[in-house]
Amino acid sequence: MTIEAKCPSCGKRLKAKDEMAGRKAKCPACGSAVQLPEVIYDADEVEADPFSELPDESSQPDAPPDMKECRECGEMILKGAKKCRYCGTRLGKKATPTYQSRPAYSSSSSSGSDDEGMTAVDWLLCFLCPGIACIVGVIRLIQGKPSGGMMIGMSFVIPTVMGVVIKALNVILNQ
Numbered sequence: 001m002t003i004e005a006k007c008p009s010c011g012k013r014l015k016a017k018d019e020m021a022g023r024k025a026k027c028p029a030c031g032s033a034v035q036l037p038e039v040i041y042d043a044d045e046v047e048a049d050p051f052s053e054l055p056d057e058s059s060q061p062d063a064p065p066d067m068k069e070c071r072e073c074g075e076m077i078l079k080g081a082k083k084c085r086y087c088g089t090r091l092g093k094k095a096t097p098t099y100q101s102r103p104a105y106s107s108s109s110s111s112g113s114d115d116e117g118m119t120a121v122d123w124l125l126c127f128l129c130p131g132i133a134c135i136v137g138v139i140r141l142i143q144g145k146p147s148g149g150m151m152i153g154m155s156f157v158i159p160t161v162m163g164v165v166i167k168a169l170n171v172i173l174n175q
Contacts, residue, residue, distance in 0.1 A: 130155040
């Protein structure tokens with residue numbers, strides 16, 4: 001099959017291969033550029049409505065005999081399932097979702113984390129980089145950790161005390 005086009009300059013009819021569709025070609029008569037058209041394929045005519053073959057929702061069968069609908073998400077699951085694989089709802093006599101609340105932070109933490117107080121690294125951070133220590137303290141307060149407040153306080157107190165000590169030493173040494 002060939003593509004036919006007409007030169008806009010001289011009016012000569014051109015023929016090109018299908019592979020040239022959408023490209024520019026040179027007119028052999030006048031040498032001007034000619035844009036070749038895209039190939040248009042003929043479509044088969046459809047006499048009937050294509051959607052008429054789709055079954056109605058009412059004609060669709062219910063769930064297979066070994067399946068049931070999850071009461072939380074509505075997905076189809078096995079009848080003998082104890083937990084929905086889509087939403088995680090436990091299925092049984094006591095129907096409770098599987099999500100669990102976050103444990104509250106307590107001062108009697110057995111993990112030895114910084115919930116009970118500041119660690120040596122926290123103190124070092126307050127001495128060397130009080131600005132960063134203040135930011136870390138704010139983040140810990142947002143997380144609900146009690147060491148955050150102490151870290152913010154120490155990041156202000158330590159530089160102030162250090163400044164006073166340095167001033168006092170300068171006064172004593174310059175006398």
